Amino acid sequence: MTEDISYTTEEIAKLLKISKLTVYDLIKKGELPAYRVGKQMRVDASDLDAYKRRSKGIREPAEEPPRPVNASGSLRPLVITGQDVSLDILAKHMEKSIPGVRPLRSYVGSLDSLISMYRGESDIVSTHLLDGDTGEYNLPYIRKLLIGSSYLVVNLLSRRAGLYVEKGNPKQLRGWSDLGQPGLRFVNRERGAGARVLLDEQLRLHGIAGSKLDGYDWEENNHLGVAGKVASGEADVGIGIEKAAAIVGGIDFIPLIQERYDLVLLKRPDNLEWIEAVLRILRSEAFLRELQAISGYDLSQTGRVLYET
Numbered sequence: 001m002t003e004d005i006s007y008t009t010e011e012i013a014k015l016l017k018i019s020k021l022t023v024y025d026l027i028k029k030g031e032l033p034a035y036r037v038g039k040q041m042r043v044d045a046s047d048l049d050a051y052k053r054r055s056k057g058i059r060e061p062a063e064e065p066p067r068p069v070n071a072s073g074s075l076r077p078l079v080i081t082g083q084d085v086s087l088d089i090l091a092k093h094m095e096k097s098i099p100g101v102r103p104l105r106s107y108v109g110s111l112d113s114l115i116s117m118y119r120g121e122s123d124i125v126s127t128h129l130l131d132g133d134t135g136e137y138n139l140p141y142i143r144k145l146l147i148g149s150s151y152l153v154v155n156l157l158s159r160r161a162g163l164y165v166e167k168g169n170p171k172q173l174r175g176w177s178d179l180g181q182p183g184l185r186f187v188n189r190e191r192g193a194g195a196r197v198l199l200d201e202q203l204r205l206h207g208i209a210g211s212k213l214d215g216y217d218w219e220e221n222n223h224l225g226v227a228g229k230v231a232s233g234e235a236d237v238g239i240g241i242e243k244a245a246a247i248v249g250g251i252d253f254i255p256l257i258q259e260r261y262d263l264v265l266l267k268r269p270d271n272l273e274w275i276e277a278v279l280r281i282l283r284s285e286a287f288l289r290e291l292q293a294i295s296g297y298d299l300s301q302t303g304r305v306l307y308e309t
Contacts, residue, residue, distance in 0.1 A: 005045035009034075012043055024079045024104050025121040026051070034077075041104060075102035078274070081113035082126030083222055084261065086156060086297070089290050090281065098277045107222075109193035114145045117264060123271070124278070126156060128194035128261045132201030137260040139307055150267040152275065153307040154282065155260060157291065158298035160242045161198060162256035164230040169252050171236055176202040176256065179213065179237070186215035187226050187235035195223065195239045198257070227251060243296040258298070262306060279303060 012032070013020045026032040031054075033047045078101050080091055091103035106113075106122065113125035131140040142153060165173050171184065179186070179202075189196040203210055210216045215235060220226045223244035229235040231250040245253035263282075265275050281287050282303035291297050 006042040007045065007048065009041050009043070012048065015048070021079070021081070021106055021108065021116045021121045024077065024106060025119075027104070028077045028079065076100055077102045077104050078124065079104045079106055079116075079122040080124045080126075081106045081108050081116060081122050082110070083107050084126065084156075085294065086261075086291055087126055089287065090156075090278075093281045093284075093287050094274075094278065097281060098274050101274055109190060109196070111141070111192035111194075111197065114141060114264070115192075117151075117266060118145055118149070123266060125264045126261060127264065128161075128259045129197050130194075130201050130257070130259065132205050138262045142264055142307070146264070150309050152265045152267055152305060152309075154263050154265065154279065155301040155304045155306055156263050156282070157261050157302055158258055158300075159261060159296055160253075160255040160257070161195065161240065161259045162242070163254040164227045164238045164240055164245055165252050165254060166230060166233070166236060167250060167252055169254070173237055173254060177206050177208075179203065180206070180208040184214060185234070185236045186213045187218050187220060187229040187238040188213075188216055189223075189226060189239065190219045190221050193221075194259070195226075195241075198259070199239045224248060241296070243294070246295060260301075267309070279305075 007015065009020055009023045012023045016023070023032070027034045027041065032043055032051050034041045034043045078094070080087055080103055088105060091105055094101060094103045106116075108116065110127040110129050113122065113127055116122040117125045127138045127141065129138055129141045131137070134140060139153065142151070163173055165171065171181065173179075173181070188199065200210065218235075220229065223240035224247060226238035226240045227244045227248040230238050231248050241259075242253050242255060245251055265271070265278065267275065288299055288302060291299055291302070
């Protein structure tokens with residue numbers, strides 16, 4: 001029976017042929033009722049069927065219009081995008097210390113995160129996008145993509161990025177220019193990922209055509225996937241962060257850049273209270289203590305406001 005069936009947000013996205021961020025947007029607007037089971041959000045089949053009927057313009061005689069998300073004391077979903085584990089820790093602290101909100105995690109890349117914020121689909125986005133011409137992280141992209149929006153940019157952490165290579169570095173790769181070496185088997189990140197933007201900017205600055213990299217179009221959707229392909233011997237080199245190399249093991253990491261990992265928070269009248277609470281969390285001893293237990297993070301600027309419109 002449909003009342004005994006429920007779906008995850010990923011399953012809903014596949015059934016409706018929409019993105020997971022769009023599913024979260026429907027939940028935020030109260031158009032698709034959802035509830036939490038452990039760390040997962042679930043939607044009952046009956047509620048999905050009701051949403052589909054409404055979308056087709058079919059209204060049942062006894063049907064009431066969907067209630068706003070915050071009606072009757074219900075929790076307000078806040079979508080946090082990005083893939084770093086620090087964001088999961090932030091979401092946990094928010095859930096514990098900010099009443100009335102329900103953090104939802106969406107694991108998408110930096111550029112897609114900013115685009116989702118521009119579309120109104122997310123509330124807190126993380127980004128690590130290098131502008132090769134200025135050497136500046138994030139702000140050049142944020143200013144261009146969030147034109148007309150009011151927002152706050154705050155540092156979450158810094159971390160080292162570079163090359164994943166085979167143990168012992170048999171290809172003797174030392175820098176970005178070495179990626180032009182003939183015969184290298186490369187594994188890439190998906191379009192929109194911060195590591196993909198970092199690679200493309202460095203290739204441009206060093207005059208290397210991506211089309212000449214064997215494997216440039218071979219994409220993995222996270223740092224662990226890239227590191228894993230190098231560890232298995234399927235690729236000679238990939239781009240990513242230091243922490244993933246330590247987790248996967250069996251490979252060497254060549255650090256090339258210190259990247260700044262920032263958060264962007266939309267400023268609206270109904271957001272101001274929880275924005276202040278998020279800033280308190282970022283600067284709290286409890287949050288910093290958890291991040292300090294994870295190797296590879298520079299927390300010297302954590303919680304610092306870098307830009308505000």
